[in-house]
Amino acid sequence: MTIVSIFNNKGGEGKSTVTVGLAEFLAGNRDRKVLVIDLDAQASSSCALLGNRIIRQATEEGKTSAELMAKLRSSRKPIDDVEPFICWRAGTETRGSSLGELAVMVPDGPRMFEMEEAMNWKKDTQLMLSRLKPALETFDFVLVDLPANVKKSSTFCINGLAMSDFILIPTRPSRISLEGLPLTFDTIRYVQDLNTNGRPAILGLMSNATDKRFQQYKSNFPSVLKYSKAGDLPPVFAHHWPPMPALETATDERRDFETLKERFGSAYDYARKVTREFEKRCLEFEQQKPARPIRKTIWQTLGLK
Numbered sequence: 001m002t003i004v005s006i007f008n009n010k011g012g013e014g015k016s017t018v019t020v021g022l023a024e025f026l027a028g029n030r031d032r033k034v035l036v037i038d039l040d041a042q043a044s045s046s047c048a049l050l051g052n053r054i055i056r057q058a059t060e061e062g063k064t065s066a067e068l069m070a071k072l073r074s075s076r077k078p079i080d081d082v083e084p085f086i087c088w089r090a091g092t093e094t095r096g097s098s099l100g101e102l103a104v105m106v107p108d109g110p111r112m113f114e115m116e117e118a119m120n121w122k123k124d125t126q127l128m129l130s131r132l133k134p135a136l137e138t139f140d141f142v143l144v145d146l147p148a149n150v151k152k153s154s155t156f157c158i159n160g161l162a163m164s165d166f167i168l169i170p171t172r173p174s175r176i177s178l179e180g181l182p183l184t185f186d187t188i189r190y191v192q193d194l195n196t197n198g199r200p201a202i203l204g205l206m207s208n209a210t211d212k213r214f215q216q217y218k219s220n221f222p223s224v225l226k227y228s229k230a231g232d233l234p235p236v237f238a239h240h241w242p243p244m245p246a247l248e249t250a251t252d253e254r255r256d257f258e259t260l261k262e263r264f265g266s267a268y269d270y271a272r273k274v275t276r277e278f279e280k281r282c283l284e285f286e287q288q289k290p291a292r293p294i295r296k297t298i299w300q301t302l303g304l305k
């Protein structure tokens with residue numbers, strides 16, 4: 001079982017879209033058992049995978065990450081079962097690229113905020129790591145969709161990051177997007193220091209909404225690739241996602257998809273390739289020691305801070 005947070009502290013970089021794409025392809029194309037934990041009160045990925053009606057019903061029944069946290073806080077040892085807190089999205093039987101079954105844990109914004117006020121942001125940082133992670137062993141992959149603007153006091157998100165083995169950072173190749181990276185790395189470093197074992201390691205930067213012919217890419221991304229190659233920045237995924245209408249609508253609430261080809265249209269091959277690379281990198285990373293920390297001066301070198 002591998003837990004990966006999809007995280008970028010800047011908004012709109014594609015965290016939820018990438019979470020949905022990876023979840024669908026890991027389940028449908030790779031036959032993996034996948035759980036998506038949505039820690040963003042906006043519920044974008046839950047909405048894309050389950051729809052609003054099921055989210056409302058789950059919230060009424062207390063099948064949410066907020067209620068799970070209440071349980072983790074009150075129990076002294078790891079919980080046995082996450083089943084009471086998850087919703088299942090059934091797979092399809094259509095021939096070809098059928099959808100796989102997916103488990104989703106939805107957020108409950110108001111209850112999360114209420115609980116965050118009551119929690120101790122300095123002490124309650126590893127409840128998910130110590131009391132939830134053992135119960136997730138039945139899954140091959142757990143993907144955690146995080147919101148933007150995560151702070152030290154965002155206790156739910158810090159918990160999600162702290163229990164993760166790896167972090168995947170989707171970023172657009174524009175200047176304004178890359179300028180958000182230092183803060184993203186600072187947040188990750190904060191969590192690595194809490195854990196003291198170098199985890200979560202940064203699996204890589206994934207270039208989203210990227211067209212290599214565009215000026216934004218040409219003027220900004222080569223230096224990122226150069227420093228990444230030298231080991232001064234995390235690895236950059238060889239595969240990317242282009243800007244595409246099929247990806248723009250991937251997090252829309254539409255419930256009648258039968259196949260991955262229908263759902264991802266012309267983006268099918270891009271999403272499939274990124275998923276393969278994601279799996280391969282997870283496997284490689286599991287056998288590696290955490291990489292060296294990113295040196296602070298890299299941002300000055302890149303002219304980003």
Ligand SMILES: Nc1ncnc2c1ncn2[C@@H]1O[C@H](COP(=O)(O)OP(=O)(O)OP(=O)(O)O)[C@@H](O)[C@H]1O
Nearest residue numbers: 011012013014015016017148209242243244247248
């Ligand atoms: N490759 C892409 N091509 C076209 N549109 C995209 C692509 N990736 C993301 N988008 C669109 O960009 C917007 C932001 O994407 P998304 O919601 O996945 O980002 P996010 O990082 O999860 O945002 P937030 O910080 O608000 O949670 C959405 O409208 C999404 O449909």
Ligand SMILES: [Mg+2]
Nearest residue numbers: 015016040044
């Ligand atoms: Mg999102």
